[in-house]
Amino acid sequence: MNWELFVFPNKLKGHVFKILTAFSVCLFGATAFGQFTINSANPSQTTTMNLPGDSILYLRITVNDPDYDDEGELYVNGNGPIRLWPGGNSGSNNMTMTINLDLNNTQEGYFINGSNSLEFRFAGDPTVVDGFRIDAVEPVTSLPTKNYQAYDINVDAPISANRSLALEIYKRLVGVTTPIDSPVLVDMEEQINAGNLRGAAAIATDQPGFYNLVVRDFAARMSTRDESINEDLNDFIATFIGVTRDDLDARLLLTGNFFYKGSIDAPVRNDIYNDILGSNRHYDDLRNDNYDLTAVLTRENTQYMRNGNDSYVNHPDAAGVITSRAFMGAHALDGTNRRLVEYTMKQFTCNEMEEWADATASDIRVGRDIDRAPGGEASKYLTTCKSCHSVMDGFRGAFAKYDFDRNFVAYDFDAGPGTNSVDRKMNQNNNVFSGGFTTVDNSWINNARNPANAQKFGWRGVVDSGVGVRQFATAVANSRAFSKCMVKRVYREICRRPVASFELGMVDSMANSFEASGYNLRGLFEELSVRPECIGAR
DSSP states (O other), X not given: OEEEEEEEOGXXXXXXXOOOSOOOOEEOOOOOOXXXXXXXXXXXXXXXXXXXXXXXXXXXXXXXXXXXXSOEEEEETTEEEEESSTTOOOSOTTSOEEEEEEOOHHHHTTOOEEEEEEEEEEOSOTTOOOOEEEEEEEEEEEOOBOOOOOOOOOTTSOOOHHHHHHHHHHHHHHSSXXXXXXXXXXXXXXXXXXXXXXXXXXXXXXXXHIIIIIIHHHHHHHHSTTOOTTOOOOHHHHHHHHHHHTTOXXXXXXXXXXXXXXXXXXXXXXOIIIIIISOSHHHHHHHHTTXXXXXXXEEESSOEEEOSTTOEEEOTTOOGGGGSHHHHHHHSSSTTSHHHHHHHHHHHHOOOGGGSOXXXXXXXXXXXXXXXXXXXXHHHIIIIIHHHHHHHHHHHGGGTTEEXXXXXXXXXXXXXXXXXXXXXXXXXXXXXXXXXXXXXXXXXXXXXOSHHHXXXXXXXXXXXXXXXXXHHHHHHHTSHHHHHHHHXXXXXXXXXXXXXXXXXXXXXXXXXXXXXXXXXXHHHHHHHHTSHHHHOOO
């Protein structure tokens, strides 16, 4: 396994970075470095490196360690020790990790400007031979932070109509204003003069504010129950930003086996188990230090799931942001997992539960916790309760193995071949109506296929039934409702009002364009920002 380790001095602590429009990551330079192994038989190795001691922020050390025990120390110019990975095993063996290691003020002074002696020592059990291998050491002298950019303003310059239009498009896509003489607006105006409104919009979406503000707020509204932009950065929001920035198919937001986190260029807490799976600390640090998310977000090409105490495994049923910690924490907490169905539909098809209720659908999957004669009136169940539960409980089985427990997403792993298990919440209160459905696995059926709902959702492919969240989310992602919902949500974000009832033709047209583009979200933002419905007739 490869471990990528940060060592950075105390001068970073408490530093508040300003909001910027530019960023840089500066490696001082690749220093010639021979790979060497440290173990009980070879307990010490020294290398000399020319380092910028007056400007070094941290060392990027790549280390290979079979067991990740707390067994490495670094001495700088004879001063030390600096423990390389204190805390020992965190259940992360055989996985690539980035670890932040703070240095105190004394250790910061170990480095000098020029030739530095770096001695790596084995500090583990002398009877264990494995040790660790140092593969690379690189000093970093600047971080990918955000910068304000100042412009000189010519107050006497005439302001053309197209420059004003450029500013309007810019504000919608970047989320802030900019001086009318900004070089960005000059470039956008040139595109507008040439009749290329979409080209002008593309210049705006190249600005970091598009991702750090507009896409962030867009995703924040969808990540939790209150639909507020005030939600802190989390794995759901970061993944939305990453998928948009990388021009990925937006359906992967519901079906992909990956998530986005800070890269090795952002020295924040990032232990997979403790800081990402078990808390929001990793994303809190990215937010608190004002990192440019455009620059530092990187894709982790598998999702993970806690497996027992202090350990984790590859996710057995990853479904993009649906199985993110933020979404599960908002909707799998307590309850009976019906809310996960409700909010998946609400956020990704723009359909409220009451809109897809169907009294004619089969209620064979309605759970035993639902009274068939509430208040002693069977008619109330048939006219009210059955309509919602027939559809919702049909889908609910997809989430049968999930819970949110003690800050972690919990999953009921099968005990072995031929076995199946579900979370106990799925069958709680099972004495309300003994003839109701008992959930025994994570299969689901689609009861939203009667004519009205078939038209509302626009199902495509095999959607009658399935197993697990990913198959359920795939059915949602491939529906026509998903495409139209993304249009409506992006329109609301940048045009600052909901789609009007007389604009549904525009929604259909833009949904067609969105699908033809390969479900490109950035392109959808650009196209909608220059629609006459958004900026007015021009």
